[in-house]
Amino acid sequence: MIYIVNKSRKPDFNIALEEYCFKKLLQYDKVFILWINEPSIIVGKHQNTLAEINGSFIRENGIHVVRRISGGGAVYHDLNNLNY
Known part of the structure; x- marks a missing residue:
């Protein structure tokens, strides 16, 4: 098993890493x-996203989508939850 402890807090990078692992590493x-x-x-x-998300709220609060x-x-993530 490949274990990755990803220290990035950037959701765009983290979701891209998850996709990369799914597409490239699972074959091994x-x-x-x-x-x-x-x-x-x-x-x-x-x-x-227009139907699911309150656009003005996320802009005012600096929430990434x-x-x-x-x-x-849709799921909400913040610094208090661990994803796997």
Whole structure:
């Protein structure tokens, strides 16, 4: 198993790393990644961000919005939750 403790707090980088591992590393071994994001909303592949997110609130509060390659609903991340 490949273990990655990712110290980046940038959600765009972290989601890109997750996608890279999924597309490039899983062919060799299982991958386990730990990371924490700055305040962010991670949206699913097919979600309409205009319908799901309060744009003025995220701009006023400096919340990142990042789309992931998998489906599912929007989730909120911040420095108090550990992602894997």
